[in-house]
Amino acid sequence: MRISVIGCGYLGAVHAASMAELGHEVVGIDVDRSKVELLQRAQAPFYEPGFEALLSASLASGRLRFSTDIADARDAVVHFLCVGTPQKRGEYAADLRYVEAAVESLLQALKPGDLVAGKSTVPVGTAARLAEVVAGKVPGAMLAWNPEFLREGFAVQDTLHPDRLVYGLPAGSDAAVARALLDEVYASIVAAGTPQVVTDHATAEMVKTAANSFLATKISFINAMAELCEATGADVIQLADAIGHDDRIGRKFLNAGLGFGGGCLPKDIRAFMARAGELGADQALTFLREVDNINMRRRIRMVELAREVCDGSLLGKRVAVLGASFKPDSDDIRDSPALNVAAQLELQGAIVRVTDPAAIPNARREWPHLDFADTAEEAARDADAVLLLTEWRTYRELDPTAFGAVVTQKRVLDGRNALDRDTWEAAGWSYRALGRRAG
């Protein structure tokens, strides 16, 4: 099948290479020339495990190419919209300018019978509006919404082996045609028995925002429990393990710590609240404001905890920050809790050195005033406190005895509840973590 993918960021680039892997002829289109050139040379513009190998293989197969020219989408029958929908500056609502620009430029390449398949996360109601634009300008062309649920760090696996397919189809006779086209695109995934939810535009759009809101709520729930544990001396890890054994609750996404960040959860819950307000249903989502508040309070608490262990003042204290990306196995620093904490520590007078296995170039660009080091040992040299803020495997596996030799004070703050407390304490470290009592 001939496919175009508009927008080659984390979502689009992985989608384009994955669709070629599934056997389709794919052109990935992006307005950013340097990104297109990198991709065409089989170089990933971002860090994502497994992506570069997939990209090389797909390019070598001859089924994948990248372009800056929308006219190259003309041969395609299905056109995936994979552009970003960031938070608007100074507002909660999503900024749809990239989606609108993508559709506008795609109109010149569309033919009757083509399907535009939106993957970006958009406010409910967007698909219906765009469907009218598409059908109005190119009679016979259709639009469906087919949200993507990939997690960064697992993007390739999640795209090739999704846990469900959601099709938000147009009304009327177009529905069957659009469904058949999507089934052809995902033929091998459908054949593998992947559950499908076939629905309308609005439900498909809402599935995505509802899923992200649920995940954010689950994380903030356990972080609210962590606040209570801190107030009572209870232990949030044991609490999460115990409630997680109930399979109605489940242990996943109950990891207490510094909370959620990244390019999706924070802005998606805010955009969802903004959209609910526009629809006159804001009360339904006021709880998400609390979810957001709990999440942001964790960052403040982490800074307080650092001050506490540094004898009540951060002024002139050397603090090592392990991790800069918003989660491990990613170089994405959008709304990174780790960098947010690092910057607050620095503003309060600490001498902060940040390290990360992949995100330093991005972090340095956005936060040039912070000091960066290539390794954990370098970041922690002569440190008064070490903060683990993103749980990369290499930090989880640090040997506390050897690592203890480089610091001035063996104080570790585990912002992700990712270290083995006993091992670190046995090596002479004082260990503090969110939601757990002091040793």
Ligand code: UDX
């Ligand atoms: C998320 C959704 O999981 C994905 O389905 C959607 O398509 C995009 O948004 P992603 O942003 O890649 O994916 O990250 P995710 O793994 O969901 O983690 C989000 C944040 O929550 C990270 O900062 C992570 O550290 C944090 N988190 C996650 C916790 O604090 N505790 C947990 O238990 C789980």
